[in-house]
Amino acid sequence: MPLVEAQGVTKHFRVGGSAFATISRATVKAVAGADLAVDRGETLAVVGESGCGKSTLGRLLLGLMPPSSGRVMFDGHDLAGLGSPALRRLRARMQLVFQNPLQALDPRMSVGEQIVEPTVIHPAAGNRLPVADLLAQVGLDPALAGRFPHQLSGGQRQRVVIARAMATQPDFIVFDEPVSALDVSVQAQIIRLIRDLQTARGFASVFISHDLRVVRHVADRVAVMYLGRIVEEGPVRAVFAEPLHPYTQALIAAVPRLAPGMRRVRVVLKGEPPNPAAIPSGCPFHPRCPVAEYDCRTHAPARVAAGPARSVACIRVASGSTFLPAA
Amino acid sequence: MTSAETAAGTAPGTVAANRRRKRSAFRSMPFSVCLGACWMALMFAAAIAAPWLAPYGYAEQQPLLRLKPPALFGYETPFWLGSDHLGRDVLSRVIHAIRLSIVIAVAGTLIGACVGTAVGMLAARLRGWWEEALMMLVDVQASLPFMIFALTIVAFFGNNFWLLVIIVGLAGWERYARLVRGLVVEAETTGYAAALRAVGADSWRIYRHHILRNITGALLVQMTLNFPETIMIETGLSFLGLGVQPPLTSLGLLISESRNYIAIAWWIALAPSIVAAFTTLSVCVVGDWLRDVSDVRLR
Amino acid sequence: MDTLPLQHDGRPGPHLGRRLAALARFCLLKLARTLATLWIVVTFTFVILRLTGDPALSLLPDNAPPDIAAAFRSRWGLDRPVWTQYALYFRNMLDGNLGYSLANGRDAVAVVLERVPATLRLTVSAFALTLAVGLPVGVFAALRHGRMADRALMMLATVKYSLPNFVIGIGLIYAFAIWLRLLPSSGSATAAHLILPVVTLGLSGAAVIARFTRSAALETLGQPYVRAAMAAGETRTQAIVRHVLPNAAVPILTVIGFTIGGLVGGSIIVEQVFAWPGIGRLLVDAVAVRDLAVAQVIVILLAVAMVTANLAIDLAYGLVNPRFWNNDDDIR
Numbered sequence: 001m002p003l004v005e006a007q008g009v010t011k012h013f014r015v016g017g018s019a020f021a022t023i024s025r026a027t028v029k030a031v032a033g034a035d036l037a038v039d040r041g042e043t044l045a046v047v048g049e050s051g052c053g054k055s056t057l058g059r060l061l062l063g064l065m066p067p068s069s070g071r072v073m074f075d076g077h078d079l080a081g082l083g084s085p086a087l088r089r090l091r092a093r094m095q096l097v098f099q100n101p102l103q104a105l106d107p108r109m110s111v112g113e114q115i116v117e118p119t120v121i122h123p124a125a126g127n128r129l130p131v132a133d134l135l136a137q138v139g140l141d142p143a144l145a146g147r148f149p150h151q152l153s154g155g156q157r158q159r160v161v162i163a164r165a166m167a168t169q170p171d172f173i174v175f176d177e178p179v180s181a182l183d184v185s186v187q188a189q190i191i192r193l194i195r196d197l198q199t200a201r202g203f204a205s206v207f208i209s210h211d212l213r214v215v216r217h218v219a220d221r222v223a224v225m226y227l228g229r230i231v232e233e234g235p236v237r238a239v240f241a242e243p244l245h246p247y248t249q250a251l252i253a254a255v256p257r258l259a260p261g262m263r264r265v266r267v268v269l270k271g272e273p274p275n276p277a278a279i280p281s282g283c284p285f286h287p288r289c290p291v292a293e294y295d296c297r298t299h300a301p302a303r304v305a306a307g308p309a310r311s312v313a314c315i316r317v318a319s320g321s322t323f324l325p326a327a
Numbered sequence: 328m329t330s331a332e333t334a335a336g337t338a339p340g341t342v343a344a345n346r347r348r349k350r351s352a353f354r355s356m357p358f359s360v361c362l363g364a365c366w367m368a369l370m371f372a373a374a375i376a377a378p379w380l381a382p383y384g385y386a387e388q389q390p391l392l393r394l395k396p397p398a399l400f401g402y403e404t405p406f407w408l409g410s411d412h413l414g415r416d417v418l419s420r421v422i423h424a425i426r427l428s429i430v431i432a433v434a435g436t437l438i439g440a441c442v443g444t445a446v447g448m449l450a451a452r453l454r455g456w457w458e459e460a461l462m463m464l465v466d467v468q469a470s471l472p473f474m475i476f477a478l479t480i481v482a483f484f485g486n487n488f489w490l491l492v493i494i495v496g497l498a499g500w501e502r503y504a505r506l507v508r509g510l511v512v513e514a515e516t517t518g519y520a521a522a523l524r525a526v527g528a529d530s531w532r533i534y535r536h537h538i539l540r541n542i543t544g545a546l547l548v549q550m551t552l553n554f555p556e557t558i559m560i561e562t563g564l565s566f567l568g569l570g571v572q573p574p575l576t577s578l579g580l581l582i583s584e585s586r587n588y589i590a591i592a593w594w595i596a597l598a599p600s601i602v603a604a605f606t607t608l609s610v611c612v613v614g615d616w617l618r619d620v621s622d623v624r625l626r
Numbered sequence: 627m628d629t630l631p632l633q634h635d636g637r638p639g640p641h642l643g644r645r646l647a648a649l650a651r652f653c654l655l656k657l658a659r660t661l662a663t664l665w666i667v668v669t670f671t672f673v674i675l676r677l678t679g680d681p682a683l684s685l686l687p688d689n690a691p692p693d694i695a696a697a698f699r700s701r702w703g704l705d706r707p708v709w710t711q712y713a714l715y716f717r718n719m720l721d722g723n724l725g726y727s728l729a730n731g732r733d734a735v736a737v738v739l740e741r742v743p744a745t746l747r748l749t750v751s752a753f754a755l756t757l758a759v760g761l762p763v764g765v766f767a768a769l770r771h772g773r774m775a776d777r778a779l780m781m782l783a784t785v786k787y788s789l790p791n792f793v794i795g796i797g798l799i800y801a802f803a804i805w806l807r808l809l810p811s812s813g814s815a816t817a818a819h820l821i822l823p824v825v826t827l828g829l830s831g832a833a834v835i836a837r838f839t840r841s842a843a844l845e846t847l848g849q850p851y852v853r854a855a856m857a858a859g860e861t862r863t864q865a866i867v868r869h870v871l872p873n874a875a876v877p878i879l880t881v882i883g884f885t886i887g888g889l890v891g892g893s894i895i896v897e898q899v900f901a902w903p904g905i906g907r908l909l910v911d912a913v914a915v916r917d918l919a920v921a922q923v924i925v926i927l928l929a930v931a932m933v934t935a936n937l938a939i940d941l942a943y944g945l946v947n948p949r950f951w952n953n954d955d956d957i958r
Contacts, residue, residue: 064525091527104522108540118526164526359781467663470936472891475909475928482913482921483674559790563895566792567910582792586899589796590804600793611788 001076002037003204004061004094004172008070009034011056011228028276030056032228033070035303038204040171045207045219045236047251051276053228054208055099058174061206062094063087074172092118092125095165099177101157105149111160112145118167125168138163139193155186159193166197173205179214191217212255216240221309224248227276227284230303234310244312246289283315291316360616363609370425370606377426381419382407386574389414394592409594411584421598424576425606431495431577432557436550438496439557443503444546448534450504451511462508468501477560481569491561491570498560499553506549510542548621551614555607562603578603652944660937667929671922672715676708678918686919687731698725719926725919727912734919738905738927744814745904748823748897749889755828756835756885761878763832764839765871769862771844780837787833791892795826795899812901823900827892831885838881842874849873876943883939890928 011031030053038044038061046054059065061072063079072079074094079087095118098104105114112131119128132142138159149157158178165173175194179187195218198205209215215222216236223233224245232245243249280287286296296315303313356364373380389410396402397409397417404410408417450461468476477494484490514520519541523533562579564570571577578599585596686695699705701718718724727737763779770776786794802822803811810819843866846852852869856862894906901907905924912920 062525088527088529091525096522096525098522100517103518106519106523106537106541109537117523117528121526121528121532161522463659463662464666466659467666470663470887471667471929471932472887474891474894475925478894478909478913479671479674479921479925482916482918483678485916555788562790563792566790566895567898567913569910569913579790579792582796586796589800593800593804596796596800600796604789604793607790608785608788611784615784 003040003075004036004038004206005073006034006036006057006061006070007073009036009057009060009067009072010069011053011060011065012068029228029279030276031060031067032279034225034228034230036061036223036230036233038172038206040204041202042221043198043205043207043219045209045215045222046225047209047212047215047222048225049210052225053276054225055176057225058096058176058206058208062096062174063090064096089122092122092168093170094172095168095170095174097158097161097165097173097175097178100181101154101161102149104161105157107149110146110148111152114149115145115160115163115167118164122168129167134163134167137166137197139189153186154182155189158182158186158190162190162193162197166201169201171203173203175205175207175209177208177210180209180211187214194218212240212251224251227279229284229313231285231314232310232312233303234307234312238307238310244306244310244317245285245314246291247285250290283313357616359612363612366605366609367613370429370602370609373422374426374429377422381416381422383416383419385415385420385423385576387415387419394588396592397594400594408598409592411592411595412588417595417598420576420581421578421602424578424581424599425602427571427575428558428561428577428579428606431492431561431571432554434492435495435498435557435561436554438493439498439500439553440503440546440550442497443500444507444542446500447504447507447509448511448538450508451515452530452534458508461504465501465504469505473498473556473560474563477564478567478569481564486569486572488571488575491564494564495557495561498557502553503546503549506545507542510545511538514538514541544621548614548617551610551617554610554614558603558607558610578606649944653941656937656940656944660933663933664929667933668716668719668926669712671925672712675918675922676711686726687728690726690731694726724923724926727920728915728917734923737920738908738923741903741905741908742927744902745893745897745906747820748827748902748904749893751820751824752827752831752889752893753886755824756831756889757882759829760832760835761839763836765843765866767836767840768843768847768870769866771847776840780840783833783836786829787837789830791826791830791895792899794830795822795896798822798826799899812899814902819900819902823896823902826899827889827896830892831888834885834888835878835881839874839878842877843870846870846873879939879943883936886935886939887932890932 009031010029010033013028013030032053034057036044036057046057048054056065060067063072063074063082066080074090077090079090082090105111112135115134116131119125129137131145135142135145140156140159140163144152144156149160152160162178178194179190182190191214194207197203198218207215207218219236221234222236222239223230224239224247225231226247232239232243232248239248240252243252280297282295282297282299283289283292283301286292289296293315299315301313301315303311304317306312306317391414392405392410393412393414395404395406395410395414397407398404399407402409406416406418408421410416411420446461446465450458453461477498480490480494511520514537515524519537520533523537561570562577562582565577565579566583568580568583571580573580581599582596582603585592585599589596686698690698701714701723706714722735725734726732727734730737763783767776767779799811799822802809809821810816811822813819847862847865847870849869852865855869856865860868893904894909896902897904897906898910905927909921909924911917912924
């Protein structure tokens with residue numbers, strides 16, 4: 001049984017206007033029928049453009065918001081079925097690392113206090129390491145414990161957030177764009193830290209990112225999202241070497257050094273950038289797809305198995321006329 | 328927890344550095360702000376020590392010494408700032424007026440901050456329809472001059488001291504509500520409160536330990552910014568004869584009483600006018616400066 | 627920010643139809659808010675009137691003839707359930723039937739309406755003075771940013787806006803009426819009587835407007851496009867007229883909204899100081915003797931006036947806001 005499993009999870013938001021002005025509202029389908037499974041100790045990367053719903057998916061997996069439909073299972077518990085006290089207790093076992101560490105930290109509390117706060121909230125969880133050890137395991141000087149977040153550098157702050165997430169020794173961590181707010185030089189250090197912690201602690205994680213190069217370093221598997229749907233999923237190595245979905249191909253082709261063996265076919269996307277409030281009919285990718293057929297306008301393809309441990313949602317793959325740039 | 332405390336204790340330099348930064352902001356205080364702060368301190372001192380400072384009782388009448396000019400300007404009278412039409416010492420009356428005006432303004436400010444903070448937190452916590460309804464009330468209050476609201480309440484419920492304190496307290500509650508709601512919503516959606524929920528903290532812990540601590544600075548600045556208005560509402564109502572009632576006295580009431588004698592006894596108006604003007608001006612200047620140097624965002 | 631090297635075509639250009647639809651929606655929203663505000667104010671007076679006891683006793687003079695009292699009771703439905711009373715309260719409000727003055731037994735609405743012209747004369751003149759002084763002073767101070775003139779003007783503005791109106795009023799009376807004997811101190815007989823109250827009321831608003839205009843102008847002056855225009859040879863004054871004022875119009879309009887509120891609130895005090903026979907003074911008198919019918923009419927009238935002014939400001943705000951015409955996502 002996987003540790004975390006999303007079964008047909010959908011999330012709709014209402015946007016625009018106030019509660020009094022229902023006329024001007026639109027519904028945004030941030031996540032539309034996502035199926036995912038993360039095994040113990042495994043790292044799944046979720047990639048896609050901004051606004052494709054990957055952060056929402058991450059929050060749904062942690063039960064931080066209820067899904068509009070579908071369900072999220074954590075270690076056999078349906079998160080939506082748990083009451084809020086039970087869900088809070090379960091939080092000792094699942095944590096979130098944020099994109100912007102400065103926002104995620106209380107500006108008026110010393111980082112030492114903040115790091116141990118999860119163990120104060122969950123007295124039964126973790127092995128209650130002292131602050132100094134928690135800091136040391138994320139590579140921070142224990143002398144920093146008395147500092148406040150604004151006195152630290154961006155990389156140090158993110159280490160503090162990671163240390164806080166590690167305090168209760170969780171089984172599952174969602175990393176939501178953990179390095180995209182950092183300088184490039186610091187990114188590499190934080191990525192190395194995350195990878196080291198994964199090996200040392202063996203927690204399962206979902207790594208949300210738009211940077212495919214980062215993903216290749218930390219993830220075992222990758223799921224590609226487009227407009228709230230997972231269009232392709234599989235082992236990182238296989239997907240990057242041989243992307244099946246035209247969108248994945250476009251993403252990978254845009255990063256030259258990602259797949260040096262792959263013949264460079266520049267897949268250029270056309271049309272408007274995706275607007276999650278107005279999702280096209282049929283395959284949502286068809287207005288921008290370089291190889292769209294007539295059927296793509298009307299038929300939304302289901303995700304089907306395509307090779308070992310892989311799946312893809314594309315009508316051309318399903319019908320056997322696989323479109324491969326490097327054929 | 329203990330480990331955090333010891334760790335904090337091992338790095339005293341950082342806390343000191345923090346303090347140094349604050350101190351340097353205070354050192355570069357402009358002269359006008361310095362003056363304003365001194366005046367405010369003087370007023371608070373006068374308010375506390377009023378019974379000992381005032382040479383006469385505030386209602387003590389000396390019918391033979393009516394409308395005497397001030398000794399301060401070289402006249403041969405027993406009153407430093409002169410006496411009024413009933414032979415009461417203007418200085419003593421001003422000191423007692425300061426006391427009452429400041430007591431009402433402080434109590435009112437605290438009431439307003441509590442009410443506004445509660446409303447703002449509720450709106451931010453409940454979201455949805457409740458938030459819309461509460462913020463609508465805030466908008467209504469903000470779009471109407473508070474004086475009208477205050478007069479309406481006095482009209483319908485008559486006049487008494489505690490009602491006055493509550494009315495003064497309600498002046499500006501909507502600003503606290505807006506400020507607090509904005510800060511809390513930000514913390515709850517993208518900030519530390521959202522992070523704490525992900526960690527598993529309950530609302531009580533988040534509000535008690537984190538949000539309250541974080542909004543205190545902004546609240547204090549907002550209180551300073553609102554203080555002049557609370558004073559103006561009280562003195563204004565008292566000036567209109569609808570606030571503090573004789574024999575009690577307040578700055579507005581003193582100025583109102585002095586109006587009839589201004590042609591023959593200018594000194595009755597002088598002291599309360601100067602005190603009222605300097606006090607509101609000082610608080611305004613200090614409040615503006617505090618807002619500028621503090622890093623809190625006020626809308 | 628996610629940065630994928632996808633080819634973006636940009637959004638389609640603004641369509642006039644969509645703009646107008648957005649404009650209509652904006653106006654409707656503001657109108658709905660205005661009506662909701664009035665509804666809340668009227669409900670507030672209704673609740674508070676019930677809390678004080680029997681409205682028939684509060685809104686009718688003691689010596690009202692029994693037949694008038696009976697007619698009033700049936701018209702207000704005082705023997706009916708509270709929701710019926712609430713509905714009737716609204717109907718009476720729309721009919722302009724709001725009780726009789728305690729002081730002279732006359733129709734409260736008529737008593738109030740005859741005072742309106744005096745107040746309008748005072749507030750409209752004061753508002754004109756506010757704008758005529760506030761805007762140029764603000765722009766002038768911004769142009770002289772950091773120099774003596776700027777500092778002196780801003781100091782004056784701070785002093786002016788932080789002083790209570792009645793202190794200023796009495797100071798002016800002492801200076802111009804008693805000491806210099808140039809102007810009358812109270813009353814409303816001649817045009818000269820208008821000067822002191824208008825100056826008292828108008829200058830506090832002008833101080834606020836001047837401060838805001840200055841900071842709005844300074845903020846815009848620092849923007850790259852203004853610096854670019856000046857680098858291209860525009861003088862500071864040209865830059866102010868062509869770039870700064872149009873862009874600073876939005877914040878300044880907001881402040882003008884506040885100023886109107888200040889004028890209405892301030893006029894109550896100023897009318898009292900200068901014995902000006904407007905509705906502010908009437909309100910104070912009515913409150914003092916607890917003439918609820920008159921007080922209620924004035925409160926509702928002032929609320930209507932304020933809310934209408936706010937609506938006008940909001941609509942003007944929508945029209946001058948350039949975002950409105952370029953991107954309808956931000957409109958609320």
